[in-house]
Amino acid sequence: MVSKKADRSLRPPVSKKPVRSLREQITDALRSEVLAGVWTNEAPMREHALAERFGVSRGPIRDALLQLSQEGVLVYSPNKGVRVNTPPAEAERLLLQSMRREMETFCIGRCMEHLTEADDEQLEGILAELTRACERADLSAIADNDLALHRYLVRRASRELEGVWQSIASRLLMDYSRIDRLDQIVAEHEVIVRAVKKRNLKAAQKAINANII
Amino acid sequence: MVSKKADRSLRPPVSKKPVRSLREQITDALRSEVLAGVWTNEAPMREHALAERFGVSRGPIRDALLQLSQEGVLVYSPNKGVRVNTPPAEAERLLLQSMRREMETFCIGRCMEHLTEADDEQLEGILAELTRACERADLSAIADNDLALHRYLVRRASRELEGVWQSIASRLLMDYSRIDRLDQIVAEHEVIVRAVKKRNLKAAQKAINANII
């Protein structure tokens, strides 16, 4: 699943080799699975089993589990392992929602004027992936691309804020798997991308706030 | 510095054994040092050197460095190690400040009515430590207890929110070492604790917001 050494001769010539570490790959894979509801919070996630599944040792697995615990996706109990976290209670959810809206409203306002056509293409690409994921009802890919679209705008505004945003967004999406209206997800993000392409700040902020629920 | 196995016979009888892991201890120690300005962001922090200093292997050190990177205290470069992060830019600082105020205003409003006299004593204890730290101008201990006081109220309101709060507060305090008016720190926190002891929500919220700068 996660190959340890990639064949360099097969890479595109001048591509910006990201060379993501095992920890990062595993973190992203597990996050999308948890948000998609693949794991329950009944049974703990065993390090050994995950290590075998990903074909790596327990080290990178532990790193990923610790990171996801800090992010609010998992809950860590000393000497007992990790479980899937429960969604935030109503009051906490409302607070996190307000904070996420404040953040993304700030970020789109900060990056809008610096966006280029290349950014538009990137966003269109993510939107296309999101659409395909919704068509095949692939919850894991849906969660991935939903987050990816928002994260793109946050990163474009500030790398510094990305970590804070992720920990808020992850907690808010802890019950993502309950979402049933898949077509609505696509529609809402289409509105966002359209407003961004028009460089219409007010419309974009309104669309983003409408999507954050 | 960090003993691997503690002598159980010396622990108080029915104390709630926290048994903090090496990772946690090292994380807290390094955070307070970085916030106090002990480290510069010029030279990377070497895992091997830290391992020797704490008397442990590189494993727990790596865990701590990764956690502090996620928290915004350090910056992680793949295969190159970690450095001290730079304080957020003005616009980002204002956003984080607003979010932290929103969080702590929410938290004090949520936990105020549940606070007991035992909580008051805990807060007084932290305040006393903060005062002593200011008297001897121990920036590391000052940062520790400043954070500890706020964290206490956040935890009392919601364990779920603690992680988010920490990542925001850490980023805001990245230039804590520049603070010169030490007596003002004590005064501001005295006002907070006094308002809390009186269970005066409005006054407490006002004092907290005045302290978050």
Add this chain to the structure above:
DNA sequence: TCAATAATAATTGTTAACATTTTACAAAGT
């Protein structure tokens, strides 16, 4: 039969060695 306790297995915490990547430095070539 049930509760308490001891033995056992399974799991996480930590360590040290190995692998890979990056950096520093010197030598050679233009």
Add this chain to the structure above:
DNA sequence: ACTTTGTAAAATGTTAACAATTATTATTGA
């Protein structure tokens, strides 16, 4: 003198074995 190239050192990334803790099962006693 400057750039390039090759080599060695040092740092991080990963692994597997060991230690300590927790959970499970078996056993003993009333």
